[in-house]
Amino acid sequence: QMQIRCLKSDHPACSGVPKTVIITDMNYYPVSRYHFDLSGTAFGAMAKDGRNDELRHAGIINMQFKRVPCQYPGLTVTFHVEEGSNPFYMAILVEYEDGDGDVKQLDIMESRPNGSKMAPTGQWVPMKESWGSIWRMDAHHPMHGPFSLRVTNESGKTLVAEQVIPIDWKPNKTYSSLVQFH
């Protein structure tokens, strides 16, 4: 999560008032050392009243930014199973993490049949950071849900979301846990 503002001296429509944006993705090949690709809404929000459109059409502008802690009151850590995921490949976007917002590690625990039920295997398997807050798992066998996820934040604190992804999970769906960093 970042606080950003444009510079009043650079553009007449710029308000100079800081706005908070959430950065989710990162480019592999940076445009420059620091460069934010903002949505039209975020871009316009930095404008003076009623001049959103004018600022949005400014193209590339200079900005100031600083990192601010994420606080999502009442929300818990949420996992979005990305489009294209299947039993051999899962990509998961971690959302709504309080604190500075960076996930240091995401681990996954599968289930396996035990009699007529599915039971957790008891083994955490590290996922690989794909890009942004997306973590991926490539498996050589079909993975079985329900899945538990373990999130480690930058301070090394871990949170476990038990069986947060159900057995009948689907790609492009969001699953909410009951847990949050505090």
Ligand SMILES: *[C@@H]1O[C@H](CO)[C@@H](O)[C@H](O)[C@H]1NC(C)=O
């Ligand atoms: C990680 O989580 C702990 C609480 O579990 C919190 O105190 C700490 O600020 C978090 N670290 C970061 C870098 O957000």
Ligand SMILES: *[C@@H]1O[C@H](CO)[C@@H](O)[C@H](O)[C@H]1NC(C)=O
């Ligand atoms: C399988 O189920 C039995 C009976 O419920 C239980 O005692 C056993 O610990 C389970 N095994 C695993 C690997 O979960």
Ligand SMILES: *[C@@H]1O[C@H](CO)[C@@H](O)[C@H](O)[C@H]1NC(C)=O
């Ligand atoms: C994924 O879900 C979102 C929101 O539910 C929806 O707008 C979008 O069309 C879906 N994408 C695909 C490829 O199904």
